[in-house]
Amino acid sequence: MPFFAYATAFLLLPSGVVLVGAFKSDKGKFTFDNLSTVVHTPEYVRAFKTSIEISLVTAIIGGTLGLLLAYAAVRNGTPRWIRPLLTTFSGVAANFAGIPLAFAFIATLGFTGIVTKLLNDHLGVNLYRHGFTLFSFWGVALVYLYFQIPLMILVIAPAIDGLRTEWREASSNLGASSFQYWRHIGFPVLLPSVLGATILLFGNSFAAYATASQLGGVSLVPIIIGQNIGGDVLSNPHLSQALAFGMIIVIATSMVLYTLVQRRASKWMK
Numbered sequence: 307m308p309f310f311a312y313a314t315a316f317l318l319l320p321s322g323v324v325l326v327g328a329f330k331s332d333k334g335k336f337t338f339d340n341l342s343t344v345v346h347t348p349e350y351v352r353a354f355k356t357s358i359e360i361s362l363v364t365a366i367i368g369g370t371l372g373l374l375l376a377y378a379a380v381r382n383g384t385p386r387w388i389r390p391l392l393t394t395f396s397g398v399a400a401n402f403a404g405i406p407l408a409f410a411f412i413a414t415l416g417f418t419g420i421v422t423k424l425l426n427d428h429l430g431v432n433l434y435r436h437g438f439t440l441f442s443f444w445g446v447a448l449v450y451l452y453f454q455i456p457l458m459i460l461v462i463a464p465a466i467d468g469l470r471t472e473w474r475e476a477s478s479n480l481g482a483s484s485f486q487y488w489r490h491i492g493f494p495v496l497l498p499s500v501l502g503a504t505i506l507l508f509g510n511s512f513a514a515y516a517t518a519s520q521l522g523g524v525s526l527v528p529i530i531i532g533q534n535i536g537g538d539v540l541s542n543p544h545l546s547q548a549l550a551f552g553m554i555i556v557i558a559t560s561m562v563l564y565t566l567v568q569r570r571a572s573k574w575m576k
Contacts, residue, residue: 321554327547340548350530354552357512357527360443364450365507371451372458373500379459380466393463396456403453408520411449415440441523449517454507461506465499498568505564509557527553 331337344350379389414421417434425431439445469492477487515528527549534546 324547324550324554327544328551330544330547332544340544341551343545344548344552349525350527350549353525353527353530354556356443356525357553358556360447360450360524360526361508361511363447364454364511365504367447368451368454368507369458369500369504372455372503373462373496375455376459376463377466380463382471389463392459396459399456400453400460403514404516405520407449407452408517411440411452412521415445415448439523441521443524446518446521446524449521450511450514454511457510458503458507461503462496462499465496465503469495501564501567505560508560512553512556 328340329336329338331339375392378384379392411419413419415433416422419440422433425433433439440449473491474487477491482490513528515526515532518524518526519529519532531546531549534542534549
């Protein structure tokens, strides 16, 4: 009962309000105008495309690097002090987002950031002259990776613990190489957890708002929703709910794909 009460209060009811509001006009009547505006407005379509692209990029890169770092810290032979140090840092970094994170990167890699000035003054390397900018797609993706990689480490480390040493020893005794072990045993066992963690990273990036809003330069769906809700003159809450409904559809689609892939991956684990 506590779980269902929590899910109802913080998941089902807000989703229901968004769903109903997306099909309402300013006068409270049923309408498809809000969804039609979202679909036929190039600005909103580009925002969804950019949000999906940046979420995929940060989920894949963050998931891959996080998996490798977690395995390097958890595997046998690694000094014991590395894992608690890495998990402690990951716990802090995964929750260090929003406005403080954006300002930290601006102070470090902005036009007058500390690292930018050091590279320019001592090495003659001007990042912004070479095409990099913190206020672009790849700049926002770089900032997102700061909390995406630690989140992946925290989520995937327990799954890596599930890889038993006996499996590796048995495969070696049977003459299997390291590549064969990971292909037939290690990776199939980890695959459902890796897919689930990657979906989590995708949703975490797709819904991020404060960090990207402070960096600017990239039009994302959460930013447009915030502008429509917070605008004094152009406030349009029902259009914002239609945009949020589109975000729910994207997340739901990714969850369905994850379920289908996990169902197939579960066969490899039998």
